Amino acid sequence: MSMLLEVDGVSVSFDGFRAINNLSINFGKTELRAIIGPNGAGKTTFMDIVTGKTKPDEGSVIWGDMNISLLGMSESRIAMEGIGRKFQKPTVFEAQTVRQNLAMALKNPRGPFAVLMHSKTAENARKIEAVAEEIGLADSLTRLAGELSHGQKQWLEIGMLLAQEPRLLLVDEPAAGMTVEEREKTTDILRRAAQTRAVVVVEHDMEFVRRLDCKVTVLHEGSVLAEGSLDHVTSNPRVIEVYLGRTDA
Structure with missing residues (x-):
């Protein structure tokens, strides 16, 4: 299977702390992946690197069919390449309707003339x-x-990202603050979205991850500690040690 995103040998340090340590991880064009790990494992920094918010000290981040490097690209350019990111706290335009929020997010031609010529077309509707x-x-x-x-609101923000037609969707702890019913519906939304793109979910809620029923990558100290099904990784002695040996897991 050809890869959509290949992160190879990436490391980054902040004030002497090695947040990502020789990380190598790949994602296919259509897959659902959960990334878990204790606090400080490097989950957020990984997403920051992929989206251009953080520049790594070494390694490569290769994207798409043309095998282009994301390193050195601006965050906006990376977003235009088809990488969407949803942060934990939903950020929607609360004074606008759901329809207006989705309309603003639609993938349409950019630039002053495109904006002037844009109208509410039947296709957009x-x-x-x-x-x-x-x-x-x-x-x-x-x-x-x-x-x-x-x-x-979480679903609306996911919808706003989907309206931009991303090829890779990074989702940070979508289950936080949700009811049981809402968590179940969120897993259904993410599983459906992953049928036509790559969806990567960073999550602490193991029941939520179990419902996703997907490949799981465990990060620890900035590296991949284990990978496989949830049952496989949670039976790994090193994973058990990492989670049970820390109070902030």
């Missing part, structure tokens, strides 16, 4: 309704985003 259906908010298109529950 179809895309908005399709995304709203995918995230379970088809009946809430006219509601203000500020009226949504915490879980619904």
Whole structure:
């Protein structure tokens, strides 16, 4: 299987602390992957490197069919290449409707002339309704985003990213603060999204990860400690030691 993203031998230090240590990890074009690990394992720094927020000291980050390097690219250019990131706290436009939020996020031509010429086309309306259906908010298109529950705001932000048609979606702890029902629906949304793109979920909630039913990568001290199914990695003695031996797991 050809890879969508290849991170090879990447390291980065902050004030002498090695946050990422010779990390190598690859992702296919359509897959769902969970990344777990104790606090300080390097999960956030990994996402920062892929999205251009942090520049590594060494290693390579190769993207897409053309095998281009993401290193040195701006965050906005990386986003335009098709990498979307959802942070833990939802950031939606609360004074706008669900439909307006999705419309603003649609992947459309950029630039002053494109903006001037842009209109509410039937194609855009179809895309908005399709995304709203995918995230379970088809009946809430006219509601203000500020009226949504915490879980619904999370779904809307995922929808806003999907509207940009990313090839890789990085999602940071989507289950945080959700009800059991909302967590179940979120796993369904992510599993469906991964049928047509790569979706990488950083998560602490092991029940949520189990419901994702996907390959799991365990990070520890900035490196891959174990990889495989959740049952496989959680039966690994080193993984057990890392999680049980720390109070901040």
